Each structure stands twice: as C-alpha cells, then as structure tokens.
Amino acid sequence: MRNRIVAAAAGIVAALIGAAGTAHAGKDLDAVRARGALNCGVGIGTAGFMLADSQGKWKGLSVDVCRAVAATIFGDSEKVRYVPLTSQQRFTAVQSSEVDIVMGNATYTLTRDTALGLDFTGIYYYDGQGFLVPKKLGVKSARELSGATVCVAPGTTTELNLADYFRANKMTFKPVVIEKVDEIRSAFFSGRCDVYTTDASSLAATRAANVPPPQTIDDYVILPEIISKEPLGPVVRHGDNQFADIVRWALYAMVEAEEHGITSKNVDEMLKSDNPGIKRILGGSVTTARASTATSAWDRPSRSPAARTRCGRRAASNTPRPSVDAGRSRLGMAGFVPLRRGNSHIH
C-alpha cells in the first residue's frame, strides 16, 4: 500500500514543484543533482520505519520519504543511497554534507531546528510516550493505573514524564527500572510489571513482534493516553530552501494522496474523479488546467503563492501543462511523473 502511495505522491510533487528542474537551484539541490543520487541517512534498523529486508533492501515509512524525494528530483525512486546512521551521528552527518537528508526518527525540537544549522521539514509521525498493558489487567485508561508496577528505562525523559504524569494525576506507581530494551520486554511479558512505558511506536513494535508464544498480540493493549509529544520529522541542512521545499512537499503530497486514497495503481481512474480535492492534487480540474506549475495544481491558483509572484505568473502563462501521458511512458514505476528539467521558470 505505502509503496504505491510513494510512487503516486512522487509524481504529484514532481509535477507540483516544477522547480525541481530549474537552473538556479540551491547548492544542496545542485549537489544532489550533480551526484545523480540522493544521500539519505536512515536510522539503524527500527521495524516499520527503516529496516533492511531479507534481500538487503531498505524498507519502511522513513525510507519511503527518501524514495519520494528521489522520485521528485530524478523521477526515479531508486536513486537513493542509504547511509545507516546512529542517533549520535545523524546531525553531524547532515551538517557535514555526508548525507542530504536524515530520516533518523529525530524529534522536532526548537533547539534542533534553530541552533544546529538544521531544518525540520514537516512531521511524518507523531510519536509520544504511551502505556502497554496486558488485557487481563482490565484497564481502559491510564488514569486507572494507580498503584501499578511500571517497567521503564532509566535516565531518560521517559522516566521523568512517567513520574510527572502520575504525580499530576495524584496516582502512585512502583517503578521497575531496567536498562536494556530486551530485558525490559522480557520482564514485562513475564509479568514482573503491570505496565511497560516508552514511545508508542516502540510499544507497537513490541506488541507486534515480541509477545511470547502461548499469548497473542490480542492479549495486550496500548492505552489511549499519550503523555508526551515526540513529533518525528525529516532533517535537512539549513540554507537551501528549495531542497527543503521539495522534501516538505514530497512528504505532504504523500499524506494528501493517502487521504484521498490515490495510489500509483489507481491514479488513472482517479484522474477521472469528480472529487474536487482529488482533481486539485492531480491537476486534472478546470481551475488548474491553465496553470503550468504543479504548485497551482496543488493549491488553488488564486491562493497559490507561486502563481501570485511574478515568476509564478510568468511560469503559469508560458509553460504548457505537463502531459500526464507523456510522463507515464518515461517512468515505469512512478507511473505518471512528468519531469520537466529543461523549463526553468522559477528563479
């Protein structure tokens, strides 16, 4: 499912940001283009986000964002070099140009965005601290956890958040503090504690993959309360707004396409859709027909910043709308990515 969305969204964004083919691109974008591949820093193996499969191919949500960006720039989602990075390395690697973009499940924070010479370009996952409990405990809400034994890793914000939450709700708890993830999991599943708390994504992975045999995934539930905010976003170097725009809108296009149920498989039917939202994103509506840049296909032309600027208007009047059919023949996988490298209409 997600792969198809990547392909579909990539096409959309490539069409949208016609800017990807201009001569006056930012230096990071120029470097990426000259290299012929996007250097994408990924974290070290987290199931669902970034993980090499049995054939050694990187797969997951974070990886798909890189593939969409590559498809936007090159029209080919395979033109990505994945560089595995640990959490200590990830920001240095992007600062020193070793990678162009880091999809390392980095939390979007004020300090990181402002002081480190980095830019976060959107949010692809809202993580936050949650609670995993066995179903037989009969708990429906974290408010009912007073007096519970809680498994938690030491010296993390997780531990502090836990204490704060219980104090604020006038509840008590007995912490079981264990350093290693594997050991926490086995302690939790063997019943040494009633609750396991950490980031919800990790809880979901634990629940999906680590429940010991006689029990099943349905014997455990993640409670609805999320007690901290960990928005995860792609990270790029500060200074090349154009590249940052591409990353940001490649991500947003995937979100939008997924909302509308657009995939690379059904994009042909979707082009015929009467839904104005789908028409707008695919550039098939009457209002967008006169627009050349896909920016106007994305947004209503009247509201589009690109269409209102001098360049945008010139682009809108001079360049023909990218032909969907012509683009499709060039790209097997993305399906309909119209890449127009020659037309420089944004400066």
Place this chain on the structure above:
Amino acid sequence: MTDAMPVGDRKPLAPPVDETGPLGWARKNLFSSWGNGITTIVLIAAVVWVLSWFLEWALFTANFTASTGAECRGGGACWALIREKFRYIFFGSFPYEQHWRPLFAVITMLAMLVLSADRRMWNWRLLVIWGVGSFVTFLLMFGQIHIPLSLILFVALAGGGIGLTLRSALAAPSERMAYYALVAIGAAGLVLRFAGVLPSWSIAIAPLSYVETSLWGGLPVTLILATYGLAFAFPYGVLLALGRRSNLPLIKGLCVGFIELIRGVPLISLLIMASVMLPLFLPSGTTIDKFLRAQVAVILFAGAYIAEVIRGGLQSLPKGQFEAADAMGLNYPQKTLLIILPQALRVVIPPLINTFIGFFKDTSLVLIIGIFDFLNTANQALVDPNWAGFPGEVYLFAAFVYFIFCFSMSRYSKYLEVELNKGTRR
C-alpha cells in the same frame, strides 16, 4: 625342567584385560578411586542431559522450512529464520543479484590469508599474493577502481626508498641504480603533479557496476576491517615499538605519547571521534568515506596494542644480540630486520595472535557508527517483525561463524609456535 622352553622362545604374558585397551584406560583415568568414579558419572550424566536437550531443540524439533516466523513458534529452534536471512547476514545490503561479488571477495581474502600462512611464501611471493588478492577483493567489492597518477608515483618513490634503505649494502650496482631511478621518477613526478604540470590522470578499471561502501555489509566488512586493520597495524606497531626504544628523545616521546593516548581511550570513543568529530573539522563539502574512517581508527588502535606486545619481545632479547650485530658492522635497518625482529617476533607469537583474535571480534564495535559488520547484520535480522523472537538461533549462528575464524587462528598460532621454535627445542 626338561620341558622348559628356551629363553628366547618364551612369550611375555599379556597384561590383565582390565589394565589395557579402552577398559584399562577408563579404569586408570576415569575410575581410579571412588571419588573420581562418582565425579566421572555425574559429569557424563550432565553432558548427556545438556546435549540431549540441545539436540532436541536444535535438531529433532527444529523447524527448517517455515516461511514466516509465526509458523516457527512453539517448536524447537527456528533455523528457517537463518535460511531466510543468511544472505543478508553474510552480505548485508549489497545489491541482491550481485551477491556473487562479495562471495568471491570473501573467498579471495580467505585464499590470500591461507596462502600467506604458509612459511614457504614468506618472501617476495607474499607481496604478490597480497597485491593481487587485495586488488581482486576491492575490484569485486567496489566494481570500479580508479588509480590516480599520484598514487602510482608515490608507490614508485616509496618502493625505491625502501629498497635503498634495506639493501644499500647488499645490492649489486645495477639493482641500486634501479632504486635510484624509481626514487627519482617518483619524486620528480610528484613535484610536477602538484605543481600542476602533469594532469590529474588516472587508470580506470571498471568492469562492474559501482557499489558504494554504505551498501557493504556482513562478512566481507568484518574480514576487510580485520584483515587490513591488522595488516597495516602490524608494521605500524613494529615501528612504534622500535620508536619507543629509540635513543632519540623526540621519536621516543612521540611513540610513547601515541601509545599511551590510544591505550588510554576505548575503541568506541576513537570510532565516534572519527565519525562525529572529524567531519566537523574538515572543510565543508569534503567528506571522507565512513568505512575508511573506521578502518583508520581500527589501524591506529590495533597499532598501539601490537606495539606493546612487540616491545615485550624486544625487551626479552639479551643485550648481546644487539652488540653482536653492531660488531658485525650491520647498520640499523639490517640489524633490526635480520637479527632483532626475527627473534623478538618469535617470542611474541602467542600474545600477538591473541591480540589479532581480539581485534577480529572488536570490529563489531563499528555498529555504533552505522557500519554493518557480520554481527550487526545478524542483529538486523532480529529486528524484522515477521521473524522476531528468535535471538538464540541468530546469535548461535553468528557465534559459530566467529568461532570458525577464531579457532583457526588459534590453531595456526600453535602450529607457528612449534614451527618457529624448532631451532631452540632440545
């Protein structure tokens, strides 16, 4: 005694049955007293119990064919996981359809190591083996190799220089002329190259598609890091050890300082420095390959440890050896290469191989800078949610492969010890 046989025809009586053969051996060694007998029985029972439990788990109830982790659950060992993941564990993210390349790279490296283990190869052949072996290995791994002109010139300069130093007194005039010519060509070429007279030309050998180091993984990475780490660290360690015993205070100070500094920090901190700090000091846009940085860190670290091992060997030599060499009129390189080092190195074989084995395993620390060596690809296989929950199988498999390498090294060290000590044995 008329029926007595002649003395020469008498046969000695066979010893009692329970004194010879397996029974005798068992009685003598296993059941020589009540205490020993009970210990033997208890230990045998324990071994049988553990072994039967292990075989039951690893063989009889094991699942070799399941297609998902869920099918594997509940029974014995899930070797189907290894079957599914072994190519990833061995070769990491190297393009799947090109796995023959790392496979042959590994075979080449093993052949290179086995050949250089043979004492008959310890002469000019060693250089040929390593030259050809390394070239083939890296050609297979990278797919394309570009040899710049400056590197060729540098090799000429270095080759000539080393020849002149080591064989100055022994070489025939024609040989010496050849060394001088090499040095002259190398030095002149390098000067011209950096002055910009010679173009930045390079030989391109590109029979295969290029695969960057960030895709390398598994066994080739472990072998390359360990083999080249130790191959470069060994001469470097020898130089450090000699420098530490030098009479020149500056050289001695530098060597002591380096060794103590490196030995005073963990390998992890050195790797993190190389991967996190170094890029910040380099000019913007310049990046040194992460793999190369890790390789250099391993070489520096191993060099310091090897230096200390070799210093032990140097100090064990009696002073007479040095004085005798001086009395023969040998210069410093000749004295060191012909008299001192052969004796010193022979003494330190066991600790040296111990260091080698240690470093072979220490290479797995490169995980913390995001390089996937053999142990780390095995780790990654565990993260796959379809196959989660079988750490035992994966780690046993990894341990088995590591054991093969480390045990071979340990046996080789034993053989070498016997072989090189033939002269001193009585």
